[in-house]
Amino acid sequence: MRVLVNGAAGRMGSEVCRTVQSSSDLHLVGGIDPAGRGLLTGVKTFTNLKEALEAIPVDVVVDFTTPHAVGPSMETCLAFDVPMVIGTTGLSAAELQEWQVRALQENWRAIIAPNFAIGAVLMMKYAQEAMNFFEQAEIIEYHHAQKLDAPSGTALRTRTLMQEVSNKDIPIHSVRLPGLVAHQEVILGLPGQTLTIRHDSNNRESFMPGVLLAIRRISEIKGVVIGLEHILFADI
Numbered sequence: 001m002r003v004l005v006n007g008a009a010g011r012m013g014s015e016v017c018r019t020v021q022s023s024s025d026l027h028l029v030g031g032i033d034p035a036g037r038g039l040l041t042g043v044k045t046f047t048n049l050k051e052a053l054e055a056i057p058v059d060v061v062v063d064f065t066t067p068h069a070v071g072p073s074m075e076t077c078l079a080f081d082v083p084m085v086i087g088t089t090g091l092s093a094a095e096l097q098e099w100q101v102r103a104l105q106e107n108w109r110a111i112i113a114p115n116f117a118i119g120a121v122l123m124m125k126y127a128q129e130a131m132n133f134f135e136q137a138e139i140i141e142y143h144h145a146q147k148l149d150a151p152s153g154t155a156l157r158t159r160t161l162m163q164e165v166s167n168k169d170i171p172i173h174s175v176r177l178p179g180l181v182a183h184q185e186v187i188l189g190l191p192g193q194t195l196t197i198r199h200d201s202n203n204r205e206s207f208m209p210g211v212l213l214a215i216r217r218i219s220e221i222k223g224v225v226i227g228l229e230h231i232l233f234a235d236i
């Protein structure tokens, strides 16, 4: 598969480039960096997505950019009929819903996951299950100081999943500090006891197996799939 990485010079994008390049079944055909910073040796750099899609054949675009950049990139990929694997967070629930409708109408495909770490997907699943048994819950998410959006996409997704089983108010607290990568605790309470479910991404390698899985499964989905759980637990 020919993979193009949008946001290729960023923290996540550069890790995705290295991971794709070392995967024997995938071919890194290029990366987009608006500032034109050089990427890995032998990998072509473009300064915008449209220019790249006009220049080279691509099977999937992987997007780790910014909340402002991701929407226009989705429009471009839709116009070129190239599917996407999207890790960028910050799209609102309403925007995600609109994209789900449009993608089905226009026969376009994308996997959007607020968190590609397998452990984080399990944290969300267990938090949803536990919500059946607890009266109150709160979410604390901890991220590095450069993160642009708050609350995190993972915290919002966790709350959505928990509210599917019990429509209670679930406050989210956001911590931004140097030294952190991506961490989350879901604390559920009942009189006399609490249950804490915690996940830690200690480095960006933690997200790569999930990104590779989404790239390899992109041709099997229909429309926009939100959440890696649909791929991991095979209900696509």
Ligand code: NAP
Residues within 6 Å of the ligand: 006, 007, 008, 009, 010, 011, 012, 013, 032, 033, 034, 035, 049, 064, 065, 066, 067, 069, 086, 087, 088, 089, 090, 113, 114, 115, 116, 117, 147, 182, 207
């Ligand atoms: P980052 O280091 O700031 O990287 C973002 C990159 O995108 C930067 O190099 C930026 O370039 C570039 N960019 C900005 N506008 C662009 C455009 N129009 N076209 C192409 N590239 C553009 O951020 P990060 O830590 O890698 O995170 C990226 C996104 O992934 C965030 O939304 C974050 O929340 C999310 N994330 C998701 C997961 C997950 O598992 N789903 C995990 C970690 C992070 P400039 O620096 O020149 O602006």
